[in-house]
Amino acid sequence: MFLSLALSLLLLAQALAGCVQPVAVAPPATSPPASIILIPGEEDTSVRVHMLALNISNPTRTQIEAGYQEHIDAVTAQGGLVIMNHPDEAPWTIALGELMTFKNYTGIELSYDSHSKWDAVLTGRVDSGAPLVWGLMTDDSHREAGCGWRFIMVRAPAATMEDIIDAIRQGSFYWGSAALINDITLTGRDLNVTLSEPADVQFITSGGKVAKEAHGSTASYAIQGNEGYVRVDVRAGSRREAGTQPFRVTPTGIDNPYAASGQWYRGNLHAHTLTSDGTQSADQVIRWYSDHGYTFLAITDHVHWNVTGP
Numbered sequence: 454m455f456l457s458l459a460l461s462l463l464l465l466a467q468a469l470a471g472c473v474q475p476v477a478v479a480p481p482a483t484s485p486p487a488s489i490i491l492i493p494g495e496e497d498t499s500v501r502v503h504m505l506a507l508n509i510s511n512p513t514r515t516q517i518e519a520g521y522q523e524h525i526d527a528v529t530a531q532g533g534l535v536i537m538n539h540p541d542e543a544p545w546t547i548a549l550g551e552l553m554t555f556k557n558y559t560g561i562e563l564s565y566d567s568h569s570k571w572d573a574v575l576t577g578r579v580d581s582g583a584p585l586v587w588g589l590m591t592d593d594s595h596r597e598a599g600c601g602w603r604f605i606m607v608r609a610p611a612a613t614m615e616d617i618i619d620a621i622r623q624g625s626f627y628w629g630s631a632a633l634i635n636d637i638t639l640t641g642r643d644l645n646v647t648l649s650e651p652a653d654v655q656f657i658t659s660g661g662k663v664a665k666e667a668h669g670s671t672a673s674y675a676i677q678g679n680e681g682y683v684r685v686d687v688r689a690g691s692r693r694e695a696g697t698q699p700f701r702v703t704p705t706g707i708d709n710p711y712a713a714s715g716q717w718y719r720g721n722l723h724a725h726t727l728t729s730d731g732t733q734s735a736d737q738v739i740r741w742y743s744d745h746g747y748t749f750l751a752i753t754d755h756v757h758w759n760v761t762g763p
């Protein structure tokens with residue numbers, strides 16, 4: 454108590470000492486609510502391809518002139534995560550061939566309804582034995598009206614930066630525009646989902662093939678062993694959708710990205726502010742997500758880079 458009071462007085466004294474005209478001191482900026490976790494991030498923006506760089510410790514290191522893969526490697530080398538942005542959105546389309554060729558990225562942003570590029574990438578990764586790529590939805594918000602539409606729900610042991618980042622790396626999260634999923638479990642070879650309301654459920658396997666459809670508050674699928682991967686899509690009305698990450702299936706076993714226990718925490722990994730082309734200050738954006746129950750947020754303003762190679 455005394456220490457924090459002393460620290461506040463010290464900071465106040467320093468702030469006042471730093472002002473040329475003390476009478477014109479601006480009101481203090483809104484401090485970020487203590488409850489929201491701010492993941493450091495930026496949207497690395499070439500003329501065409503956009504990528505999120507999250508959990509970066511040294512942003513200037515990513516602002517190098519480089520080819521796409523070199524750029525991805527520069528982010529991951531410092532412990533960062535790379536997400537491919539809006540691959541279906543012209544003129545920033547990312548070709549399927551590029552998504553299949555790039556290595557060491559963590560996820561692909563999904564638009565409503567169409568996830569065919571993601572399924573094609575997953576199918577290629579399963580066939581080649583490469584690590585899978587997670588799907589996610591984000592707001593990519595530029596104004597208040599764009600906040601709160603699409604998010605991820607991370608299942609992590611605790612609401613800490615480290616646990617949230619680890620869970621994203623492991624695929625322990627689902628994506629959506631509605632919080633439709635309560636639980637995802639693997640019991641023996643049965644993949645089960647428990648939902649927050651009755652919904653249409655699809656179990657999707659390698660090649661984007663729908664292996665089973667169901668309707669209800671729970672659904673299960675018995676994994677045969679030759680699917681390559683199985684993921685679950687849930688729909689409950691227009692643009693009310695949620696989906697799991699893929700479970701890789703091999704003849705010897707099933708990889709369950711949801712094996713760890715924990716609680717669900719909502720977050721948005723893609724938001725813009727006045728620093729680039731958003732219409733709200735960082736404080737306003739943070740306040741909005743905090744007021745709406747989000748546990749974590751990444752503010753990802755555009756940082757432009759020149760692509761100099763493949």
Ligand SMILES: [Zn+2]
Pocket residue numbers: 496503538539545
């Ligand atoms: Zn973008």
Ligand SMILES: [Zn+2]
Pocket residue numbers: 496593723725
């Ligand atoms: Zn953006």
